[in-house]
Amino acid sequence: MSKNVALTDHSTGRSWLAGILTWAIPGAGHLLIGKTTRGLLLGGVVFFMLALGLLLGGHLYGPHSSADIGLLAYVYGFCNLGLGLLYAVCLWAGIGLTDQAARATAEYGNIFLIIAGLLNYLSMLDAFDIASGRKA
Amino acid sequence: MIVFAALVAVVFGAIGRETARASVLYGLKIFAEFVGIGLALAWILYWLPL
Numbered sequence: 001m002s003k004n005v006a007l008t009d010h011s012t013g014r015s016w017l018a019g020i021l022t023w024a025i026p027g028a029g030h031l032l033i034g035k036t037t038r039g040l041l042l043g044g045v046v047f048f049m050l051a052l053g054l055l056l057g058g059h060l061y062g063p064h065s066s067a068d069i070g071l072l073a074y075v076y077g078f079c080n081l082g083l084g085l086l087y088a089v090c091l092w093a094g095i096g097l098t099d100q101a102a103r104a105t106a107e108y109g110n111i112f113l114i115i116a117g118l119l120n121y122l123s124m125l126d127a128f129d130i131a132s133g134r135k136a
Numbered sequence: 137m138i139v140f141a142a143l144v145a146v147v148f149g150a151i152g153r154e155t156a157r158a159s160v161l162y163g164l165k166i167f168a169e170f171v172g173i174g175l176a177l178a179w180i181l182y183w184l185p186l
Binding site for chain 2: 052126
């Protein structure tokens with residue numbers, strides 16, 4: 001009964017909440033709207049890509065790295081920002097902020113981190129669409 | 137590249153199709169395309185004097 005209510009409640013506020021929640025915590029918005037499997041899958045992939053990216057020596061971009069690569073830091077930073085609260089926690093804790101260019105896998109790590117953020121943006125839109133009734 | 141292709145294919149498969157079967161098939165297609173195009177580009181770039 002509660003699952004049916006969750007799937008048919010297409011209020012605007014709920015849609016935005018699902019989208020923002022997915023952005024903040026990957027997969028959480030899907031859990032909110034009753035798409036448990038999809039939420040765990042999408043969230044798991046984003047978390048795994050973040051962990052793998054950091055282990056490979058990748059680093060997160062943002063205003064702090066503009067001295068190194070200029071305006072491109074904001075482009076990559078926007079991609080990383082898709083990680084939501086994970087990005088904020090990493091900035092706050094100082095995780096993944098150091099460029100480890102000497103490591104052979106550092107660029108692979110950067111790509112994993114960038115794509116993790118972009119995939120979470122897609123997940124966010126997916127959660128919004130489902131919650132608003134545009135998708136099943 | 138294989139791991140990257142697999143992870144992206146999982147997400148694309150999950151959000152790109154509605155039913156489980158269609159999602160799996162779409163994910164496999166995306167995975168094959170990523171790997172195939174990646175290998176093809178690598179092969180082409182090998183011969184270019186860059």
